[in-house]
Amino acid sequence: MVKAVAGANWGDEGKGKITDMLAKEADIIVRFQGGANAGHTIVNDYGKFALHTLPSGVFYGHTTSVIGNGVALNIPVLFREIETLTGRGVPMPKILVSDRAQIVMPYHILFDQYEEERLGKNSFGSTKSGIAPFYSDKYAKTGFQVSELFDEERLKEKVEKTLEMKNVLLEHLYHKPPIDKEELFATLCDYREMVTPYVCDVSAYLNRALKENKTILLEGQLGTLKDPDHGIYPMVTSSSTLAAYGAIGAGIPPYEIKEIITVCKAYSSAVGAGAFVSEIFGAEAEELRRRGGDGGEYGATTGRPRRMGWFDCVASKYGCRLQGTTDVAFTVLDVLGYLDEIPVCVAYEIDGEEVTDFPVTVKLEKAKPVLRTLPGWKCDIRGIREYEKLPENCKAYVEFIEEQIGYPITMVSNGPGRDDIIYRKK
Numbered sequence: 373m374v375k376a377v378a379g380a381n382w383g384d385e386g387k388g389k390i391t392d393m394l395a396k397e398a399d400i401i402v403r404f405q406g407g408a409n410a411g412h413t414i415v416n417d418y419g420k421f422a423l424h425t426l427p428s429g430v431f432y433g434h435t436t437s438v439i440g441n442g443v444a445l446n447i448p449v450l451f452r453e454i455e456t457l458t459g460r461g462v463p464m465p466k467i468l469v470s471d472r473a474q475i476v477m478p479y480h481i482l483f484d485q486y487e488e489e490r491l492g493k494n495s496f497g498s499t500k501s502g503i504a505p506f507y508s509d510k511y512a513k514t515g516f517q518v519s520e521l522f523d524e525e526r527l528k529e530k531v532e533k534t535l536e537m538k539n540v541l542l543e544h545l546y547h548k549p550p551i552d553k554e555e556l557f558a559t560l561c562d563y564r565e566m567v568t569p570y571v572c573d574v575s576a577y578l579n580r581a582l583k584e585n586k587t588i589l590l591e592g593q594l595g596t597l598k599d600p601d602h603g604i605y606p607m608v609t610s611s612s613t614l615a616a617y618g619a620i621g622a623g624i625p626p627y628e629i630k631e632i633i634t635v636c637k638a639y640s641s642a643v644g645a646g647a648f649v650s651e652i653f654g655a656e657a658e659e660l661r662r663r664g665g666d667g668g669e670y671g672a673t674t675g676r677p678r679r680m681g682w683f684d685c686v687a688s689k690y691g692c693r694l695q696g697t698t699d700v701a702f703t704v705l706d707v708l709g710y711l712d713e714i715p716v717c718v719a720y721e722i723d724g725e726e727v728t729d730f731p732v733t734v735k736l737e738k739a740k741p742v743l744r745t746l747p748g749w750k751c752d753i754r755g756i757r758e759y760e761k762l763p764e765n766c767k768a769y770v771e772f773i774e775e776q777i778g779y780p781i782t783m784v785s786n787g788p789g790r791d792d793i794i795y796r797k798k
């Protein structure tokens with residue numbers, strides 16, 4: 373059976389922790405989209421880790437970690453991540469990389485940097501990991517699949533052909549030095565050495581695993597609002613962040629996905645540019661940022677301070693609907709324990725009208741938050757394991773949000789650790 377873990381919002385909802393927790397009962401964990409541009413932070417017995425490419429199940433001895441065909445594979449980042457883990461005492465995980473995954477090329481990273489520089493104040497706030505140029509090439513059909521590393525002659529030819537076009541852009545659009553074809557070819561040969569032990573026909577492997585009744589966990593990156601089709605286009609990421617894409621990015625039948633666990637954070641945060649209706653600023657935002665997550669709301673990949681806001685019911689209801697949510701995991705609730713009152717965004721006001729359906733970007737930019745204030749609970753809820761033991765105001769907050777978004781909150785996370793979880797019945 374297949375379960376997916378995906379984000380309802382802008383990412384950083386705590387998917388890593390939920391996946392790590394669910395991985396205990398899973399056999400295989402699959403990354404199916406995105407690249408090393410975002411990170412998951414995981415706290416476990418080995419310490420605190422920021423994962424960028426490996427799935428969050430790598431810390432268990434019983435799981436196989438899979439990089440699906442939908443991922444933007446940065447081979448040296450993967451290689452370094454494996455080395456860091458084993459260097460810190462984590463047993464060597466079982467890793468498989470799809471032979472159909474495409475490779476983030478060194479020039480994708482350069483183009484990402486140069487384009488953001490060129491755009492100046494209109495830049496996307498990219499993490500400059502090459503993801504947008506990578507997916508552009510994938511769909512322009514000029515990308516390199518892992519399998520292509522293994523035919524040297526064809527690889528050499530393709531490198532030469534590709535650089536004809538890339539070097540024109542480098543020299544004439546960005547005024548930067550061109551790339552040497554021998555050097556790039558040598559780099560790709562190094563990549564081949566690094567990735568060879570893991571390469572596999574992932575789709576065939578997963579389909580066999582399904583026949584053997586294994587449990588497969590699909591791990592999404594970012595969240596619904598960063599999806600290129602359904603998110604806040606153009607301030608989105610370049611691959612689909614929806615659970616449905618898990619079928620494509622892993623190579624399994626869509627009807628095999630039986631559970632979709634959508635992760636929602638008890639307040640909002642976002643990185644990068646784009647409309648963020650319930651955003652807060654100044655000292656109020658600074659305090660939530662400082663207290664947020666585990667050690668503050670700063671990017672796992674970039675260290676950038678995240679933009680902060682109150683919980684947004686409009687965005688989260690939409691986020692859950694597009695994921696096809698069967699269960700909501702409501703995270704980081706413990707952080708809100710310091711507040712006397714907690715504002716929640718329950719609707720948007722657009723041109724004098726109140727709406728609760730998440731609008732298209734042009735309308736979203738005009739939206740103002742309609743806030744409702746709920747009483748705080750003013751205590752530390754970490755360590756509580758039963759829902760009934762939570763303070764009344766805390767339960768009222770969870771139940772209010774559950775009603776607003778319309779999907780069952782079956783897990784409440786009240787700390788960064790694996791065991792900081794409260795299960796609720798549907």
Ligand code: GDP
Nearest residue numbers: 384385386387388412413665704785786787788
């Ligand atoms: P992801 O990309 O969705 O996995 O999210 P991030 O890893 O960027 O951000 C989540 C942060 O919150 C991490 O530092 C987690 O350790 C932390 N975290 C997850 N769940 C909880 C929780 O329930 N309470 C607290 N305090 N921190 C949490």
